Amino acid sequence: MGTETKDYSLKCEPARAVLSGQFSLSNPMEFENIFAEIQQGIEEAGDSYTIDVVGTHFMSSSGITALARVVMHARKNGKKLVLVVDEGMLWQRKTVVALQNLWEKLEIRKQQG
């Protein structure tokens, strides 16, 4: 399952979501609709869920907010959440710091994009 447009792609597998492209949507509710699939995946997952954003070269602040809401959702559901990032990308490097401030148990894995 997932969503694919000419700008971005979201692929959802059991216990894993892969986001790639450019997420610059006009409306915060559009992000909520996309990320609702990830939140459902978290609820249905076993102990752990992974979100891979290595291939996402831009996400707007509305998208980062939606991502933060997913982190809080995992925290409330008692699920381990792993965020896979490319430290070479400024937005990912900076966002990871902020998201870890929301939940210190958020696990970060660094990969080269």
Added chain:
Amino acid sequence: MSGGARMTQEKNINIAIIPTWETVKSVLEQATQFLAGKDQDFISATTMCVTELIENAVKYGTLTPNGGDITFDMTVDEEKVKIQISNGIRNASDFEHVQRIIQHIESSDDPQQLYVQRLKELAERPKPGLSQLGLYRIAYEGRFRLEHRYVDGVLTVSAHRAIA
């Protein structure tokens, strides 16, 4: 040249924007090309700032009182960059809201702390709504300083930073 004065080479781009989402993408492409050759983190920070400011203008702004388009202006030289977006606004409370946020950001010496605090507030809301994180992101992630002015019904938000 006398007195050790440096001549800096300045480049400028100025675009009148029709407030549609396709236009946002087009401006971003032009801005990215304009910055070619600079450090990648600087390009990322600056294009992020451009995107956030233009998205705010398209979402919350209007044409100027004399029917003018939203305008985007960016000037770069060897040392610094300055970005300006001008647009009309729907009512005085919109201006006051922007003013409050910029004053809040500029009165702090810890943009990361402000950004995290704002992100936490938004993430803990029971229902999603308007993000209003963009200006905080420009200061934290982009390392830009923000200014604003409101003259004759036109709101101008400026962001500037050193290139290094």
